[in-house]
Amino acid sequence: MPKGSSTVWLWLTALIGAGLAALDLAMGPATSLIGLLLVCPMVASAQQGGRVTATVSAATLALAVGVSAAEHDLGRGDTPVRLLILAVASAYATGVARRSTRHQRQLKRIAAVAERAIIRPTDFRIAGLEVSARYRSAAPQAHIGGDLYAFANTPMGLRLLIGDVRGKGLSTVHLSAAAIGHFRDAAYTQPDLLDVVRELDGRLAGDLGPEDFITVLIAEVAPDHVRLVNCGHHPPLLVPGTGAPTLLVPPLSATPIGLGPAPVVHEAPLTDGDRLLFYTDGLAEARDRTGAMPDLRKVARLCAAADLEDALDTVLDAVDRHTGHTTAADDIALILLEAAPAPTQQPAPVPRQEQGAADPEAPSAVGQ
Template identity: 40%
Template sequence: MAVGKWGRSVRKHKWREWSRLALAVGASTFLAVLNASAGSWSPGIAALLIGPLLACIRLDMRRTAAVAAWSLLLALAAGAAQRRVSTPGFVVEFLVLLAGSTLAVRNAAQYTATETALARAMEVAHASQNAILHPVSAQLGSVSVCTRHHSPVPGASAGGDLYDIVHTPYGTRLLIGDVRGHSLDALVTTAATIRAFRDLAYLTPGLADLAGALDARISPSLGPEDFVTAVLAEFTPGEVRLVNCGHPAPIRLGNQIKLLEPPEFALPLGLHPTPRLHRVFLQPGDQLLFYTDGLTEARDAKGTAFPLLERVGDTLTAPSPSDALDALYGMVTAHTGGPLTDDLALILCQPADAPAPSVVRYA
């Protein structure tokens, strides 16, 4: 299916290029025919510059140069048909056409170089983001962890979702967050936040103190309107400790499905939050789902949000955490009717020694 979509996209792109080329060539040809006619009025061969100008707007240098060469040949043919090639008026108009065509080719070259550089930058950005958010499917300490990251549809800019999991002397610690914005600057902030978490998670005993240390580390590099929503989690035997800084609350999956909202709202990182530690006791078989707002903001054609709490329990019938996350993403894209337009990060955690839950009900 993915190959089919890619093929249709390529064919559509090629069709647009050929239609633009045909329009530019057709405009020059039509004007040349008017000039070569024996009527009492003709637009002048300088008007053939319309073809190269149309080409340089959206076509590359090679195609624009072809249109420009075709226009110059048509101008000479039209002048020869009227026996005006040696007249001063024709020479002046031809020089105007030549100069304009040269500028059109130069403009197309600059446009092509800019487009190539931008495409390369976005390619590097997405490759860097995928390297930062590499998939995890492993046991860290006493916790089994599985992650997924889905980038936006082709053509969208780099996102700001982030996550990381480390095993520390204080337990297995997890960070999931979302940087404000979707640009290369957001990607830089994503990398800086993950780097700060890896540095500080091993050195800071308290989870709330870790949030404060992260805020102090990344705030100097943020703009006045930049911030990072985040959830920090720390797994210890029988419980998980949470600190939420303006991020969607995780979900506990087990005999009951519950949204683990913080006791009070805290500002995102970068805005100097004062979050409170939230302790949640876990039963055997409980799982925790962490996610970014690409899940909660997924909407169908009518604008209806994805019913997360009602549907998330269905994923527990999957044979493995990896299959569960794939099933959840399949449900979301079925709801939206296609790929998501925003980044989405998912993390599913379960104590490694706990049996899989057999009964799930919404509460």
């Protein structure tokens, strides 16, 4: 739970306890409300961990004892029974909170393993191309994001997918894994990129809910050209060896996967030294304190670093500085590739199972 929300619930629990105690004292010894104080540990167990719930339970029990003592009712009537019930309920609430905390930690570990299995950093060289990819979740300690990427070394050339599943959480893991698996099947079997999109859209139809969709960009890359099919995704950034950077915007816009896309294939030439940056919302829509988003021309300059891996690390660091090192609002997936002369030795193919998943002036590195 976010820290702010947690604090609100703690204050609410304190107000409930204080209110019940004050009302009990105002009504006098004839009426006892201490039994109602068990609401406090129950509320705490639903929103807090075991340690906080235990603290709230102890404070609640002390408050009940104090109210009973103030009314000189501590050892009379059914007050001891009420206090015993409150103590048992508090112990139960603390146990529930501790079990819930352990369960959540286990889910987070499972989620982290699943995330690394679906999308992981990738660096390889193949057929006159050098490729590097990175993924960073907005909150890896809490949930898995919906960004995804994958590669397929097909007879038609190197094909890649980058996309963004609408929403967050464990449900996106299923959609991300399904999209990657269907893309890889279609990329190897369909010679036409448009058929790859059609098959991807058709296969995902049974997985997507009525409000679900996935923005995707599929590319077929050769050392001298790139062919692109864009379904509602951010256009890639061409960083030429010489000249100004260019966004490869499709001639016609298309809807995302799940919304009946009708994309077109468009092509751009590549020469030795040209680089292509594929990215998701986490880069394109990262905002600084004024709400300004990154200037992709400055991002292009960062992508011109000598080493692809260093270039991506530099871009991620610049995004952190641009946002003031605050918690990212979205995940970031990046693919940077370069058209390079073929190596003298035979390159190792991409295995079919390989897949992706404080200076105050520094924000100007990617800012407008």
